[in-house]
Amino acid sequence: MQAIKKVLIAGGGTAGWMTAALMSKVLGQQVQIALVESEEIGIIGVGEATIPPIQTFNKFLGLDEKAFLRETHATMKLAIQFENWRVKGESYLHTFGAPGASLGFCNFQHYWERAKRQGVKGSIWDYDLNYLACKQGTFNKINTQNPIYDMPYAYHFDSALYGKFLRGLAEQSGVVRHEGIIEHVAQDPETGHVSGVQLTDGRQLEADLFVDCTGSRALLIQKTLGVAYEDWSHWLPANSALAVPTERHDKTAPYTRSIAHDNGWQWRIPLTHRNGNGIVYSTTHTTDEAALANLMGNLDTKPLADPKQLRFNTGRTSKQWYKNVIAVGLSSGFLEPLESTSIHLIQSAIVRLLKLFPHQGIQDSAVEAFNEEGRIEYETIRDFIILHYKVTERDDSEFWQAMRNLEVPDRLQHKIDLFTSVGEVFNDQHDIFRDASWIQVMYGQGLTPQDYHPAANAMNLDDLKATLDKVLAAKQQPLAKMLPHDDYIKAFLGAA
Numbered sequence: 001m002q003a004i005k006k007v008l009i010a011g012g013g014t015a016g017w018m019t020a021a022l023m024s025k026v027l028g029q030q031v032q033i034a035l036v037e038s039e040e041i042g043i044i045g046v047g048e049a050t051i052p053p054i055q056t057f058n059k060f061l062g063l064d065e066k067a068f069l070r071e072t073h074a075t076m077k078l079a080i081q082f083e084n085w086r087v088k089g090e091s092y093l094h095t096f097g098a099p100g101a102s103l104g105f106c107n108f109q110h111y112w113e114r115a116k117r118q119g120v121k122g123s124i125w126d127y128d129l130n131y132l133a134c135k136q137g138t139f140n141k142i143n144t145q146n147p148i149y150d151m152p153y154a155y156h157f158d159s160a161l162y163g164k165f166l167r168g169l170a171e172q173s174g175v176v177r178h179e180g181i182i183e184h185v186a187q188d189p190e191t192g193h194v195s196g197v198q199l200t201d202g203r204q205l206e207a208d209l210f211v212d213c214t215g216s217r218a219l220l221i222q223k224t225l226g227v228a229y230e231d232w233s234h235w236l237p238a239n240s241a242l243a244v245p246t247e248r249h250d251k252t253a254p255y256t257r258s259i260a261h262d263n264g265w266q267w268r269i270p271l272t273h274r275n276g277n278g279i280v281y282s283t284t285h286t287t288d289e290a291a292l293a294n295l296m297g298n299l300d301t302k303p304l305a306d307p308k309q310l311r312f313n314t315g316r317t318s319k320q321w322y323k324n325v326i327a328v329g330l331s332s333g334f335l336e337p338l339e340s341t342s343i344h345l346i347q348s349a350i351v352r353l354l355k356l357f358p359h360q361g362i363q364d365s366a367v368e369a370f371n372e373e374g375r376i377e378y379e380t381i382r383d384f385i386i387l388h389y390k391v392t393e394r395d396d397s398e399f400w401q402a403m404r405n406l407e408v409p410d411r412l413q414h415k416i417d418l419f420t421s422v423g424e425v426f427n428d429q430h431d432i433f434r435d436a437s438w439i440q441v442m443y444g445q446g447l448t449p450q451d452y453h454p455a456a457n458a459m460n461l462d463d464l465k466a467t468l469d470k471v472l473a474a475k476q477q478p479l480a481k482m483l484p485h486d487d488y489i490k491a492f493l494g495a496a
Ligand SMILES: Cc1cc2nc3c(=O)[nH]c(=O)nc-3n(C[C@H](O)[C@H](O)[C@H](O)COP(=O)(O)OP(=O)(O)OC[C@H]3O[C@@H](n4cnc5c(N)ncnc54)[C@H](O)[C@@H]3O)c2cc1C
Pocket: 010, 011, 012, 013, 014, 015, 016, 036, 037, 038, 039, 041, 042, 043, 044, 045, 046, 047, 048, 049, 050, 159, 180, 181, 182, 183, 213, 214, 215, 216, 217, 219, 241, 243, 278, 310, 312, 328, 329, 330, 331, 337, 340, 341, 342, 343, 344
């Protein structure tokens, strides 16, 4: 076993610089960290919506939130609005909040199901603060320990600027950056471990451990070590995207929009200086030309550049850590961006690697633990994304008919069956989406439980209605102190 003293990060996209920043913060005194990237090759340059754990990542790095917002043109994200997903013309929000409050033995949806059957009007989202703030287009931070006022948020940001921001931090912490193109990856003839990379100008960079952040090229993990790719396109057939920036709106919504079309879906992400837009589709069901026409015909502000074409293959590397190479970012796989999970997968892979960091040498048990947790995390996100396509009433195109009739992974089918029968969702370990997320998407896509938990009958009906009214009033209370989203950002940054 060889002690790990030198790490080389291959690639400087979001994955590379997130890895460099966190690793140097945690291990900078103990290991030498270098990063090689190529401006000529560049980065993928999309990926602008995140989920709330990004706040933990930024806080751990010691990022000042105001500086971060300013440098990356970020806005606050409370939810994703899914439009036309269940049927055309309808929408629902998957918020980062949780509808309702803790009322006893069973979850809030059971009380809500009973109340609904007794004629209580409205929707379960009326009891969700994130939803209420989205509907008003407002935001404010709520300083309280009371979970009923929790309003988790994430960010929309320019990921290329985020990478630059993190590069500054990482270099200050001692990460050495090399500019150049990796031409050859050398392996130890006995162990097969990667021993170094050679750049086109002849420079050799050696290390004990390599983090493959080379994006979909997966230069080390797949091309060199030959780790197989699990193809999930039979479940998630989208393989293409077109992305185009447009002028910003006068009012910035605090949520991402995901608009379903006949053969795919379109994203709209508000930043402070522009909007990110794009369309995701499968070339089995439509053509690039038709997708382009669909995207350009559905922009509501002026394009600022030509659309950029992207190709991908949904799935993951069967082993994220193999020999002395760990794949982080797109080199480890890609699930389409429907729930904005790729940057989170980068974060969780780095955290996992740092927890299991092989100071004294690589142990099989650490590699297995790393790979197993990564596998479950990828698979549970995959299932959550498939849910949006599978549970739909749309049958107006071959694409939607195919998605409705999809045979889904067993774990997902079980989740659907459980919710539709008894209204329950169990949290899988390492699933980043908790029951509140699954419930919102299941309701939003049109599932209704046949039954609710009998514990919800313990309250008499008048008490139940009074309790729901109290929850409603509590959820509405912080709204009065919220500002229109743009005003909040201006006020927050102005106070810097
Ligand atoms: C359509 C689409 C939309 C997306 N939307 C979101 C979203 O909303 N939210 C989200 O979280 N994620 C999103 N993603 C994913 C997100 O873009 C990526 O996860 C993220 O940008 C990380 O990319 P990366 O760093 O792994 O790869 P890249 O950005 O491709 O970086 C690869 C790096 O490797 C370097 N490199 C490659 N080959 C060599 C070589 N031979 N020599 C030297 N250097 C090399 C490159 O120069 C570059 O620095 C989206 C992805 C797509 C395709």
